[in-house]
Amino acid sequence: MNLLLVVFDLALLAGLIGVAWRCLASTDLFRAVVLFITFGLLLALAWVRLEAPDIALAEAAIGAGITGALLLVTLERLRVIIAGRRSDRPDTVPPDPSGPGAALQALHDPPPEPRTRLPALTFALVVGSLLVTTLWHQPDAAGLEPVVDAHMDASGVDHPITAVLLNFRAYDTFLELAIVLVALLGAWSLGRHDRIPARPAPGPILPGTLRLLVPVAVVTGVYVLWAGSHQPGGAFQAGAILGAAGILLVLSRPRRMPPPPGTLLRLGLGAGVGLFLASGVYGLLAGHGFLGYPPGWDYPLIILIEVAATLSIALTLVALFIAGRPEGDDRP
Amino acid sequence: MSGLVETLAPGLLYPTGGAILFALGLYGLIRRHHLVLRILALNIMGSGVFMVLLGIAARGEGPPDPVAQALTLTGIVVAVSATAFALALVVRLARLTGNAIILPGPPDDDAPVDDISRLEHHAHTEAPEHIEPTARSGERR
Amino acid sequence: MTLPGEAWLTSGVAGLIALSLLLAVLATVWPRQAHRIGIAGALAVNAWVLVLGAVFLNAGPEPMAAATRVALGSWEAPLGLMLHLDGLAMTLLALTAVVALATSLYSLGYVHDRIERRQFWPLWLWLWAGLNMLFVSGDAFNLYITLEVVSLTAVALVAFTGTAAAVSGAMRYLLVNLLGSLSFLMGVVLLFGEHGVLDLVLLEARAQVGPTERMAAVLMTAGLMLKAALFPVHVWLAPAHGSAPAPVSAVLSGLVVTGSFYLILRLWMGVFAPLATPAFGVLIGLLGVAALVWGSAQALRAGRLKSIVAYSTVAQFGYLLIAFPLMLVEPTAWRVVVFFAVVHALAKAAVFLAAGTLQHAAGHDRLVDLGDILRGRLRTVFALGLAGVSLMGLPFTGGFVAKYLLLEAGLGTVLAGSAIGVLWVIAIAGGGLLAAAYVLRMVAPAFHQGRIRRGEAVSAWMDWVPLGLALVAAAAGLSGTLVLYTLSLTPGAP
Numbered sequence: 001m002n003l004l005l006v007v008f009d010l011a012l013l014a015g016l017i018g019v020a021w022r023c024l025a026s027t028d029l030f031r032a033v034v035l036f037i038t039f040g041l042l043l044a045l046a047w048v049r050l051e052a053p054d055i056a057l058a059e060a061a062i063g064a065g066i067t068g069a070l071l072l073v074t075l076e077r078l079r080v081i082i083a084g085r086r087s088d089r090p091d092t093v094p095p096d097p098s099g100p101g102a103a104l105q106a107l108h109d110p111p112p113e114p115r116t117r118l119p120a121l122t123f124a125l126v127v128g129s130l131l132v133t134t135l136w137h138q139p140d141a142a143g144l145e146p147v148v149d150a151h152m153d154a155s156g157v158d159h160p161i162t163a164v165l166l167n168f169r170a171y172d173t174f175l176e177l178a179i180v181l182v183a184l185l186g187a188w189s190l191g192r193h194d195r196i197p198a199r200p201a202p203g204p205i206l207p208g209t210l211r212l213l214v215p216v217a218v219v220t221g222v223y224v225l226w227a228g229s230h231q232p233g234g235a236f237q238a239g240a241i242l243g244a245a246g247i248l249l250v251l252s253r254p255r256r257m258p259p260p261p262g263t264l265l266r267l268g269l270g271a272g273v274g275l276f277l278a279s280g281v282y283g284l285l286a287g288h289g290f291l292g293y294p295p296g297w298d299y300p301l302i303i304l305i306e307v308a309a310t311l312s313i314a315l316t317l318v319a320l321f322i323a324g325r326p327e328g329d330d331r332p
Numbered sequence: 333m334s335g336l337v338e339t340l341a342p343g344l345l346y347p348t349g350g351a352i353l354f355a356l357g358l359y360g361l362i363r364r365h366h367l368v369l370r371i372l373a374l375n376i377m378g379s380g381v382f383m384v385l386l387g388i389a390a391r392g393e394g395p396p397d398p399v400a401q402a403l404t405l406t407g408i409v410v411a412v413s414a415t416a417f418a419l420a421l422v423v424r425l426a427r428l429t430g431n432a433i434i435l436p437g438p439p440d441d442d443a444p445v446d447d448i449s450r451l452e453h454h455a456h457t458e459a460p461e462h463i464e465p466t467a468r469s470g471e472r473r
Numbered sequence: 474m475t476l477p478g479e480a481w482l483t484s485g486v487a488g489l490i491a492l493s494l495l496l497a498v499l500a501t502v503w504p505r506q507a508h509r510i511g512i513a514g515a516l517a518v519n520a521w522v523l524v525l526g527a528v529f530l531n532a533g534p535e536p537m538a539a540a541t542r543v544a545l546g547s548w549e550a551p552l553g554l555m556l557h558l559d560g561l562a563m564t565l566l567a568l569t570a571v572v573a574l575a576t577s578l579y580s581l582g583y584v585h586d587r588i589e590r591r592q593f594w595p596l597w598l599w600l601w602a603g604l605n606m607l608f609v610s611g612d613a614f615n616l617y618i619t620l621e622v623v624s625l626t627a628v629a630l631v632a633f634t635g636t637a638a639a640v641s642g643a644m645r646y647l648l649v650n651l652l653g654s655l656s657f658l659m660g661v662v663l664l665f666g667e668h669g670v671l672d673l674v675l676l677e678a679r680a681q682v683g684p685t686e687r688m689a690a691v692l693m694t695a696g697l698m699l700k701a702a703l704f705p706v707h708v709w710l711a712p713a714h715g716s717a718p719a720p721v722s723a724v725l726s727g728l729v730v731t732g733s734f735y736l737i738l739r740l741w742m743g744v745f746a747p748l749a750t751p752a753f754g755v756l757i758g759l760l761g762v763a764a765l766v767w768g769s770a771q772a773l774r775a776g777r778l779k780s781i782v783a784y785s786t787v788a789q790f791g792y793l794l795i796a797f798p799l800m801l802v803e804p805t806a807w808r809v810v811v812f813f814a815v816v817h818a819l820a821k822a823a824v825f826l827a828a829g830t831l832q833h834a835a836g837h838d839r840l841v842d843l844g845d846i847l848r849g850r851l852r853t854v855f856a857l858g859l860a861g862v863s864l865m866g867l868p869f870t871g872g873f874v875a876k877y878l879l880l881e882a883g884l885g886t887v888l889a890g891s892a893i894g895v896l897w898v899i900a901i902a903g904g905g906l907l908a909a910a911y912v913l914r915m916v917a918p919a920f921h922q923g924r925i926r927r928g929e930a931v932s933a934w935m936d937w938v939p940l941g942l943a944l945v946a947a948a949a950g951l952s953g954t955l956v957l958y959t960l961s962l963t964p965g966a967p
Binding site for chain 2: 002003006009010013016017020021023024025029032033036039043046047049050051052054055058059062063066067070071074075077078081082085109110112116117120121123124125127128131132135136138140141143144145148160161163164165168169172173176179180182183184186187190191234236317320321323324
């Protein structure tokens with residue numbers, strides 16, 4: 001039995017390393033992205049094996065799902081930019097296929113020049129083997145599991161990971177929400193959004209599927225959010241699932257999406273950090289410490305913050321998929 | 333046999349695998365030029381770090397460390413945010429320069445400022461249907 | 474019952490973080506008023522830091538025994554996160570407040586467009602909040618998160634002008650930053666695997682010399698060196714800092730780079746202190762000399778005003794590396810190094826702001842064609858020169874005091890019998906001469922005969938703020954005693 005598990009572990013790791021290698025070695029970018037998505041799904045499997053179902057859920061939804069969607073739409077955008085440049089300048093000399101400009105020729109990265117192989121390989125091997133040696137020398141430290149276990153009663157929730165994320169290390173989680181928001185502010189500062197280069201999908205299949213899929217995704221998202229207080233799940237996974245549903249909606253009707261009103265959108269994006277911070281400041285003023293909860297209020301406040309965070313994450317992920325800022329945001 | 337099985341516990345195997353992924357991503361980051369591939373390489377490095385962390389959490393007896401798992405969750409969300417921003421930057425760069433790689437050499441001294449802004453203006457006028465005119469221009473007034 | 478001073482301090486630290494986060498969140502959801510929120514906030518944060526500093530100094534010998542540690546949500550380490558305030562963190566908080574106030578006022582004039590303003594201020598306030606959080610963080614993983622907040626906002630601000638040079642500089646900066654963050658995070662993970670805690674104080678208590686500490690030290694230091702653009706991984710700095718908008722360049726060269734350096738210092742005085750050996754110190758010192766020479770050489774041949782200033786950051790950070798071997802011989806030398814970093818940050822920010830005003834007036838910053846504007850804008854040139862003089866280390870400026878103290882520490886090394894100390898002394902003294910050469914390159918055209926032109930009109934903020942900050946940088950020499958005393962209130966450090 002144990003031997004089987006070892007064989008499984010070894011096969012999974014070999015598969016992960018193999019897929020990662022093929023991904024980074026491919027000259028065709030589309031292929032690299034598809035391999036990367038596969039890599040994410042295999043990773044989710046590894047997380048299940050490591051008894052981390054929360055992470056597996058997050059990896060499948062965020063790591064493979066949302067990142068995959070972002071990568072694919074980026075490739076499509078790059079393709080449109082190249083095509084536009086080519087058709088606009090038929091008279092210009094096409095860039096030298098071996099020169100740096102060739103990278104954009106067909107979403108294709110020429111194989112790296114051989115002269116960097118040896119130094120890069122040596123460097124990576126040295127780093128890798130030093131890391132492996134260091135890790136093999138480490139003891140089986142208990143980590144913080146006993147400490148968390150001893151304080152679960154005071155955390156307000158039943159699921160240890162939710163307790164760590166929203167209570168014991170709430171500051172980290174607040175900043176994590178902030179980083180999602182900051183990434184969007186950064187993307188918005190680069191310019192207004194352009195049309196999503198979705199190819200038209202004629203026929204009733206896509207709208208029909210969506211009509212079924214979006215409600216299912218919403219229900220799943222809400223369930224995952226609610227489950228988070230006592231079993232695997234929580235705001236980030238739920239936000240990612242809802243965000244994925246939003247991305248599907250955007251993809252299915254890129255031209256018919258009404259521009260969202262600027263103020264309301266900003267409020268929705270900031271709801272997670274805003275509520276979290278408000279609760280945190282109240283905790284500071286009431287003497288429970290910054291980001292602390294008043295006794296007895298921890299469970300309702302955590303749920304409230306999680307709901308707001310889910311909404312904000314979902315909105316932010318959709319906005320990051322669209323990339324540029326909406327027109328409504330620039331109105332006086 | 334049982335000794336081997338015990339040695340190859342997940343608490344040892346997965347950190348090793350994570351270290352290999354980290355090194356592999358580093359190799360890809362150095363070797364490849366296309367920015368999307370470089371971003372993929374960074375993501376694979378990040379997955380390597382998370383695998384080390386979760387592998388460490390699974391060491392020894394007893395349930396896995398929830399703190400390590402919570403940190404990984406945070407790390408994954410940070411990674412996807414950074415990736416999304418990086419990809420937006422790649423698209424912007426491709427629009428301005430027609431390239432999804434960083435051209436070698438410092439672009440600062442040899443190309444004076446207004447030349448570059450002229451270049452950008454050029455790019456705007458050339459492919460208007462793909463570029464919403466941004467609110468800003470290269471020069472400030 | 475804790476002392477009242479202690480209670481004031483703990484809520485003061487948490488309050489400062491809460492206030493700076495509140496400003497960032499407000500500006501994000503209400504971008505139309507973001508600039509007003511930003512200015513009001515900058516004043517409020519400065520007042521807060523002033524009071525906090527007064528309380529900190531007043532608490533007297535109390536913080537000598539232990540740094541002020543603030544448990545967030547009343548969860549103590551190792552379960553929860555702790556904030557950490559000592560003399561070092563306090564000094565950098567104060568520095569950040571001053572530079573950020575100047576930058577904010579300058580930005581009022583610089584970022585005038587209604588739409589641009591809405592993008593700029595939220596990012597800038599997040600960056601500032603990130604810096605504040607970085608300086609008081611007491612937890613290894615939390616440091617990674619705050620570093621990411623700082624990196625992402627800094628990269629977005631570098632790309633802000635939207636030119637090809639700026640966006641490609643930002644892209645390079647982002648890749649370097651992400652690599653640095655991952656390297657840092659891997660080090661944190663290794664430390665966690667060995668010791669099972671993330672709190673820096675607990676880690677310091679448990680750390681010994683072993684493979685984990687060595688590897689973590691290499692990974693975390695390398696990651697931070699990438700972010701701080703310390704030699705030999707400095708190449709990204711000039712394109713990024715040189716093409717960013719002026720207030721952003723000022724913050725990047727003055728504060729963001731200093732933040733990474735602060736972390737290196739903090740880790741090597743804490744968790745990694747047992748690993749520091751003289752040979753290691755000499756190696757770092759040699760890198761510093763190389764940075765000094767390379768950066769100065771590039772600054773001497775750069776054709777653009779802002780490029781000169783950006784390369785000078787590489788050169789000046791060479792001093793901070795040279796300080797490492799000095800610290801190994803004379804442990805208290807680290808205070809001098811931090812004082813130098815403070816003076817450098819003030820002066821460098823002033824130089825960048827002045828350069829931004831000149832660039833704006835001229836419409837470009839090519840040095841060869843800038844003479845007429847330089848002659849027409851003597852107030853800005855005076856600010857540039859005054860801050861530059863501080864960088865050079867001429868008498869009566871902050872830079873002079875800092876360099877004098879550095880030289881003293883270097884001579885102490887020589888007297889302690891270290892032959893290589895001579896090299897450090899030569900480098901410290903020679904670096905000042907090189908700095909004089911490139912500062913003169915910047916201001917000299919103002920004294921030549923020729924056409925006088927004021928160029929495009931600039932707002933009063935852009936006219937006066939560089940001068941004000943340059944005066945502060947020059948006067949910082951007078952605050953040397955205060956800063957060094959504040960730094961001495963750092964428990965655990967020599």
